[in-house]
Amino acid sequence: MTDAPPTQSGAMSAEEAVRVDRLRSGLKRRYARESRFKLYGLLAIGVAVGFLLLLLGRIIDQGHTAFYAHTMTLPVYMDPARVDRAYPQGTNFEQLVAEQHLARLGIVDDAAGSKATAMRGLFSTELKFVAAERIQQQPSLIGQTLTIAAPVSDDADLYFKDEISRSTPADQRRLSDEQIDWLDRMQADGQVTAKFNSALFTNGDSTEPELAGVLGAVVGSALMLLVTACIAIPLGVGAAVYLEEFAPKGRITDLIEVNINNLAAVPSIIYGLLGLALFINWMNLPRASPIVGGLVLALMALPTIIIATRSSLKAVPPSIREAALAMGASRTQTVFQHTLPLAMPGVMTGAIISMAHALGETAPLLLIGMVSFVPGVPHSLVEPTGALPSLVYIWENASERAFHERTAAAIMVLLTFMIVMNAAAIVLRRRFERRW
Structure with a gap:
């Protein structure tokens, strides 16, 4: 009495077969979409790598002749x-x-x-x-x-x-x-x-292409990054620690966080206008000097350092703070003896990446006067100087044809410094990063 009639059993088998066919066709479509998506991703990566190789190849092809002279x-x-x-x-x-x-x-x-x-x-x-x-x-x-x-x-x-x-x-x-x-x-x-x-690395800028070198621009960029690091890193880390660990949560804190995130997206030329108005016109600091360039780049790097530091502090497990407080440590001791040291790999990575970003900025430097010809090598923070990005801009606009190969060579030097700084950030993160 419980057995289904043959006709009913046969009808159910046909329906199940239809459902199985539909399921299989649906799975095929899903697998096909997944395969197409992977193909699109590989194609996008291939196009990006192709353009990158084309760019680097063009720079190397144009600039390698500047590394030897007759x-x-x-x-x-x-x-x-x-x-x-x-x-x-x-x-x-x-x-x-x-x-x-x-x-x-x-x-x-x-x-x-x-x-x-x-x-x-x-x-x-x-x-x-x-x-x-x-x-x-x-x-x-x-x-x-x-x-x-x-x-x-x-x-x-x-x-x-x-x-x-x-x-x-x-x-x-x-x-x-x-x-x-x-x-x-x-x-x-x-x-x-x-x-x-060797003159390319031992000489400063010159009106004669065969005598022009990048030493003055390299020293100027190094002095500016020194000023930027001494100002932006302590202020950025301190602000991030306060906002993340000590500041009471409220509307004022939320407003500050929104403004910091917005400042990270502000075009760099705006910081150049700010530096021109504040540091040169109002504070009367020397134009085109490393101190002014470092201050402008410090303003630009601050939001990035704050955001990176706060993200690193958030990544530290709450149990670390709770354990330190349970053992009788104060809030300050917990932050500076336990939380911040554990977040230091991310802090260093954010600081180095922000410095590398500042090294490649051109627009703010042009607005504070680093577009003029400076033949020597600076010896102090208040002497007029150039920087690698501004030197690239000056040489590319020069009328002499020989400056064009030196432009590509200066770009290669700048890219080398940026690659080294980013590689250092990766090494530090992998060396000191902890998995929770």
Whole structure:
């Protein structure tokens, strides 16, 4: 009596089969959607990595030539009739070398001296400083033939790097066909050598591309980051500790938290305007100095440090605080002897990342005057200086073609510093982070 009729049993089996087919088709659609979603994700990652490699490849391709330079080694007779023994710096060594080298090549200059002027265009202005320094150190060299090595001019250097060729239209190069012939003869005679461009890292900025370096900008950025770290990290950590551990919860605290989150999203150029109005126009601090740049970057880094520190404090389990209080520790002792040390890996990571972010900022630095030409290396916090981001901006807008390769080289130096700082943050987090 309990057995179902065959017809009813057969009908139920058919319905179950339909349900199974529907279930299987639904699962197939779900798996297909999941597969498409994974494919979209991989495609997005591939596109992002492709653009990143394209960017880095373009920068490296344009900037790797700036890491080596060509030097010209020439014999020079220190004519006593033309070398000023009392003041060697006043001697026109470039003209002297040009005339002697034309004579060695068997070329007769015209009455206007145009060929000597063209030959001088192949030498860097560093030639006269090298020759003057040697004469000043050893005046007895006057009347003798010296071998002097000095960088070639920026256009000659570009020619040896194949950035300029004979096929380049004449209106797009400053080297004449005659000058190119001279360079080929000098290279064939072994008077031109390529070597590592140490001047890129030991010189400050210069109006001559072959002599320009990033040292002044690196020192300026380091001084600004020193000021930023000394101001932003203590204030940011202190504010975060107070807001998270001591401040009473209420509308005022909520308002402060909202404003801090909003300040983290404010465009950096706004901080530059604030620094211009507050630190330069009102406090009369030196324009384009590391102290002003550090203060502006400190204002910009404060919200990030506060947010990162508060997140690290929240990640510490409440049981740590409760155990310390149960053992008789005060609220201050609990925070500074137990909670904050456990949150320190996250605090250090947030501080380093905020410093790396500040290192790459350009807009606020341009507004406080760091867009001007500063040839030297700063030695104090109140001297005018440049920074790596502003140096990139200045070099890219320069008219000389040789500055463009140095722009890419400066970008590579800046990216190296940022990668090192971010890597340090990752290492510190993994080294000291605790799993709860």
